[in-house]
Amino acid sequence: MKKTQIGWVILIAAVFVIGITTTQPASTNQLFYIIVGMILMVILFGTLTLSVDDEYVAFSFGIGLIRGKYKIDEITVCRPLSYFPLGWGIRFRPGATLFNVSGNKAIEIRRRGKRDIWIGTEFPDEFAAYINEKMEQKSKNSI
Secondary structure (H helix, E strand, C coil), X not given: CEEEEECHHHXXXXXXXXHHHHXXXXXXXXXXXXXXXXXXXXHHHCEEEEEECCCEEEEXXXXXCEEEEEEHHHEEEEEEEECCCCCCEEEXXXXXXXXXXXXXXXXXXXXXXXXXXXXXXXXXXXXXXXXXXXXXXXXXXXX
């Protein structure tokens, strides 16, 4: 199972900032750095792809330079959740790290002795059910 979420807020903000800066009087260097910064932000954080296979839950931002991968064997709990969004990208919350590009829905992944991971998705119920099914299959196969 694999889905990609588009970070519309990030894309719109980048277009807005580029539009505003190009209409204001500024030096060529300032415009260059602002435009390059916004383009990099879109390339790095414009999308979030979440994928689940038989072994791993994996995610990647944009072109994949920022990513994470978690073994299904190590997951103790996976559930859908809604949260109050305080920005997008990588967020550190008490006891959890949130990776998101849009919205206020995610899957929560708990692992023994490690920080919880929240991964933003438009389909938290479907992903949680799929991951829980994979976890159940793994536990049956190990018995």
